[in-house]
Amino acid sequence: MSSSDSSIYTTLKSYWGYDSFRFDQEEIISGVIAGHDTLAVLPTGAGKSLCYQLPGLMFDGLTLVVSPLIALMKDQIAGLRDKGIKANGVYSGQTKRTQDIILDNAIYGQEKFLFVSPERTQSHLFRTRFQKMNVSLVAVDEAHCISEWGHDFRPEYRLLSEIREIHKVPFLALTATATPKVIKDIIANLKLDPVKKYISSPTRPNLSYNVVYTENKSTQVSDLTHETLRNCIIYANTRKACESVTRMLIAQSKKATFYHGGMEKKDRESAVKNWNKDPANIMVATKAFGMGIDKPDVRMVLHYDLPLSLEAYVQEAGRAGRDGQHSDVIVLYNRTDINKQSKKVEENYPEYDYIKDIYAKLAVSFEVAAGRTDIEFYSFNLPQFAQKYNLKKIKLFNALKILHQEELIFLSDAILHPSLLKLDEQATKSLLKNPSLSPSMKDFLLLILRMYENLFLDKIVIDEKQIAQHFSKPIGKVKDGLKWLDRNGIGNYKPAFDGHTIAFGEFRYRSEELPMNLDAYQARKSKFMADLESIHDYMATDTCRQRVISAYFGFETEDCKICDNCIHKYESEPHELRKGVFDLLNKRELTISQLFGKFKVGNRKTLELILAEMEQEREINIRNSIIRLS
Ligand code: ADP
Ligand code: MG
Numbered sequence: 001m002s003s004s005d006s007s008i009y010t011t012l013k014s015y016w017g018y019d020s021f022r023f024d025q026e027e028i029i030s031g032v033i034a035g036h037d038t039l040a041v042l043p044t045g046a047g048k049s050l051c052y053q054l055p056g057l058m059f060d061g062l063t064l065v066v067s068p069l070i071a072l073m074k075d076q077i078a079g080l081r082d083k084g085i086k087a088n089g090v091y092s093g094q095t096k097r098t099q100d101i102i103l104d105n106a107i108y109g110q111e112k113f114l115f116v117s118p119e120r121t122q123s124h125l126f127r128t129r130f131q132k133m134n135v136s137l138v139a140v141d142e143a144h145c146i147s148e149w150g151h152d153f154r155p156e157y158r159l160l161s162e163i164r165e166i167h168k169v170p171f172l173a174l175t176a177t178a179t180p181k182v183i184k185d186i187i188a189n190l191k192l193d194p195v196k197k198y199i200s201s202p203t204r205p206n207l208s209y210n211v212v213y214t215e216n217k218s219t220q221v222s223d224l225t226h227e228t229l230r231n232c233i234i235y236a237n238t239r240k241a242c243e244s245v246t247r248m249l250i251a252q253s254k255k256a257t258f259y260h261g262g263m264e265k266k267d268r269e270s271a272v273k274n275w276n277k278d279p280a281n282i283m284v285a286t287k288a289f290g291m292g293i294d295k296p297d298v299r300m301v302l303h304y305d306l307p308l309s310l311e312a313y314v315q316e317a318g319r320a321g322r323d324g325q326h327s328d329v330i331v332l333y334n335r336t337d338i339n340k341q342s343k344k345v346e347e348n349y350p351e352y353d354y355i356k357d358i359y360a361k362l363a364v365s366f367e368v369a370a371g372r373t374d375i376e377f378y379s380f381n382l383p384q385f386a387q388k389y390n391l392k393k394i395k396l397f398n399a400l401k402i403l404h405q406e407e408l409i410f411l412s413d414a415i416l417h418p419s420l421l422k423l424d425e426q427a428t429k430s431l432l433k434n435p436s437l438s439p440s441m442k443d444f445l446l447l448i449l450r451m452y453e454n455l456f457l458d459k460i461v462i463d464e465k466q467i468a469q470h471f472s473k474p475i476g477k478v479k480d481g482l483k484w485l486d487r488n489g490i491g492n493y494k495p496a497f498d499g500h501t502i503a504f505g506e507f508r509y510r511s512e513e514l515p516m517n518l519d520a521y522q523a524r525k526s527k528f529m530a531d532l533e534s535i536h537d538y539m540a541t542d543t544c545r546q547r548v549i550s551a552y553f554g555f556e557t558e559d560c561k562i563c564d565n566c567i568h569k570y571e572s573e574p575h576e577l578r579k580g581v582f583d584l585l586n587k588r589e590l591t592i593s594q595l596f597g598k599f600k601v602g603n604r605k606t607l608e609l610i611l612a613e614m615e616q617e618r619e620i621n622i623r624n625s626i627i628r629l630s
Contacts, residue, residue, distance in 0.1 A: 008033070011054055015083050022047050024198040029054050032137065032172050037192040039143070039173045039183065041199040044315070045296070045322035048174040049076060052139035055172075056113055057085060059136035062106055064163075065115045067141045068154055073115040075294065080113055089115030090126070103129040118145075118156035121163050135167040140190065143173035147185035149527060150178065151312040161191045177202060177315050180554045201555040202314055206321045209545035209563040210330045210601040211538075216593075217304060217332050218248055223593040224302060224330065224601075225254060225282055231298045234284045235316055237305035245304060246284045259285040290316060296323040303331040306341055309531030310538050310552050326562075328601050333539060341532050347394045349525040350402075352518065358399045359408065360511035361389055362502065372508045380411075380502040400502075406516050408509070412501040418461045421448075421482065423491035425456040431490055444481050447471055459492065541565065567602030577603060578610050582629075585620065589628035 008029055012018050021029070023046045031038050032055040042048050053076075056063030067073045073089040080087035088111050090099045106114045107129060114133075120126050144150035146157040164171065173186050178199075187195050214220045225232065236242050242258040249256035255278060259271045275283045276295060283289065284304075301320040307313035313331070321327030363370070365385070366378045382400075386393045404411040431437055432445060447470060454460055464482070468475040479495065486493040509515065534552060541548050546560035559566050577599070584590060584598060592611075596604055611627070614620045621630050 007058070008054060011058060012050075015054075015057065015085070016050065021050075023200055025050055028172075028196075028198050031196045032170055033058060035170050036196045037171050037190075037194065038196045038198070039186060039192060041175055041178050041183065041197075043200060043202060043204060044176040044318040046176075046200070048141070048176070049079070051174060052137065052141075052172050053080065053085075053113070056137055056139070061134040061136035062109075062111060063113050063137040063139060064130070064133075064135055065113060065139045065141060066118055066121065066157075066160060067115055068117065068145050068152075068157075070117070072141070073117075077113070077115060085113065086111045087113035087115070090120055091115075091117055096125075099125070107132045109134065118154060118160060122156065122159060127163075127166070130163065131166055133167075135169050137169055138163065138167070138171050140171065140173045142175055143186050143190070144175040144178050144182050146173075146189045147178075147182040148524070149181045149185055151309055151315065151531075158189055161189060164191055176318065177311055177553070179311060179552065201550055201557060202318075202553045203546055203550050203555070203557050203560075204318060204321065205546075205560065205562075206324050206326050207317065207546075207562075208326065208328050208600075208602055209317070209549070209560075210328060210604075211545070211564060212330055212332050212601065212604060213334070214332055215334050217334065218245075219591075219593050220332055221245060221302065221304065222248070222252060223597045224300065225249060226597060229299060230279050231295060232282050232300040232302065233289070233298060233316075233319060234282060234302045234304055235289075235307070236284060236286060239286060241304060242284045242286060246282075249282055249284070254282060255280055256282040256284055259283060259289040261286060261288040287312065287316065290319065293319055294322075295319075297325065298322070299325075299327050301327075301329045306331065306333055306337050306539075307535055308341075308344075310534035310549065311531070313535060313538070314549055314553075330601055331539065338536065341536075345525070345529055345532070347392065348398050349521070349528060350395050350399045352516065352521075354395070355399045355402055355516070356511045356514050358391075358396065359403060359509075359514055361385075362409065363504070363508060363511070366502075366504075368504055368508050370508055370510045372504070373506060375410075375503050375506070377410075377412075377501045377503045380500045382500060402516075402521065406521075408505045408514065408516070410503045410505065417494075417496055417499045419464060419482075419496040420459040420494040421452070421455060421462045421491060422457075422459040423449075423455045423485070424489070427490045428456070431488075441481065441484075444471060444478075445485075455491075459494070464495075542568075562602065564602035564605060567600060568605045571602075574606055574610055577606055578614070581607070581610060581614070582619075585627060585629045589626055592622070592625050592627060595627060 008026070012021070023042050024040065025047055028038060028040050028051045032051070040048065040051055052063060052065060065076070067076070070091045070093070073091060077087045077089055088102045088105065090102050103126070105111050116126065140160060142152070145152050145154040146160070147153065171190055171192055173190055173192065175186070178186065183197070183199065186192070212220060221234065234245060236245060239260040239262045242260050246256045246258040257271045257274050259268055263271070271283070275281045298320045301317045303313070303316070307316065317329035320329050382397060383393060385391070386396050400409065400411050403409045428445065432442060448462070448467060449455060451467065451470060452460055452462060464475050464478045468478045471478060482493040485491045538545065538548050542565055544559040544566050545563040547557055550557040559570070561570055580599070581595065584595060596607060599607060611620070611622070615622055618630050620627050
């Protein structure tokens, strides 16, 4: 053992309390200490943080860590500080003064680790300070974000190599999932040269991969989240689905929390906290929930909707079983799912003609003549525009996004304009005295007058939901009432909308001559389609699912023996299963999902065949999903 070898063990033991390294940790760490640019692809939970933290600790200078999420940074900073190691981070939400102090401390050697977001490294303030720091290592965490071919592309990551010019120090790029294409992209982009690569297989021998076809997802979710199940995550694609699945679980007296990007930050944080401390809590989330989750004993990751790519799926499913214990990962799907996904291609990547047409319609609607070069901003109401031209909102929005990416228009982020109401004092008072006014309208008027003072003075912000609660009527009724007042000249009601502003780019083109980088667009579209295909192939396969995943990442493995297809092939003794079914039904009738719940998820395929057989042989009969012995 060389002296550096022995000292990395000493450091590992004294700071982390571990006796040995895992996976390729030791080689990676020694290489980084020897000054090599390194790319490490290690599965989630393998211990990537240690790969930069240990060398960083041993180097004299500072280690800069680029990380995509504040929550991730905070966790790492807290972890290091717990070990008595100086660490800090600059991120949005801090005052400029705080950032100043932290950056200064880093210059004067007060910090051992400095965490930043990729966009932070672009700022002038950061660049000038960074120059003065004594830097030994730059670590790029979640490095797959660099690549457009990855599942979580962050354009800011592409500019990271610029900071290479400032300090000639080793770069270490870390990620859990990367296809061969993404790996190439990371290396090229960060200019890792020469690079030492450590790429481990994405195989997770303790995960049982399953795909379950069902026309009733809710029932499946109820059955799969039985009482004995600990710690699970359910992924759904929409906020609405997250909320409704959560409501359903709560109605079944289960503990469930939801999490999605539309929630306030503090609500998201408390959802995570809740889930973290309670082993029986089910997290129902969109893909916004993920990076940085460190719960070791998640026993099931259930996909309520189809994932958008195999890569994203592996990442999400990989949050199960980080402790190495057996865990089930399951994708639910029904007949319409695949169709819905194909529609997504059209919605997300509209054809060139459609985009040109939208551009032309915008020009007409804002009366911007071809050839004009001045930039003027127009307020833009997407739902109204969609309605006027009879367009699908999602498709329209995506066309606008593409025009924006091509800098042919500028589309501001949506700002929610709240609902506004003003009432005319005269008209209101005479309406209230009008004997033909319906009693409920009268109550309604009196209620809003009580709820909002100053309605006669000026337009004020109102909340239809709140009114509806006080009025004990559905929100639609409230809106109808307000519209009625507006129509009849009693007041002025402007319902809320997600407003954008739009400007034409430098030059207003004739729509037939719209200069678009079609190659890039086409490439993105192909990538999107290839991603969908990867998940479809995964769903459709009847070979080992673990092998399909490994092959996708460029590895070859043996059959896992625990996925549904392997269980079907190796394990399910149809015989014994059939006897099991018979014994259960002999005690009492069961619904199909109750019956399935008594067996391993991976047995479903065989069970379905057995049930069909038993039904045909008139051993059982199935009516309204209830099975009983004949
Ligand atoms: P990753 O970033 O690869 O998903 P982390 O760096 O967050 O994983 O590490 C996951 C867990 O594994 C952490 O709790 C960490 O302390 C632990 N760990 C890392 N290296 C070792 C090791 N050599 N021995 C035991 N535990 C380790
Ligand atoms: Mg990590």
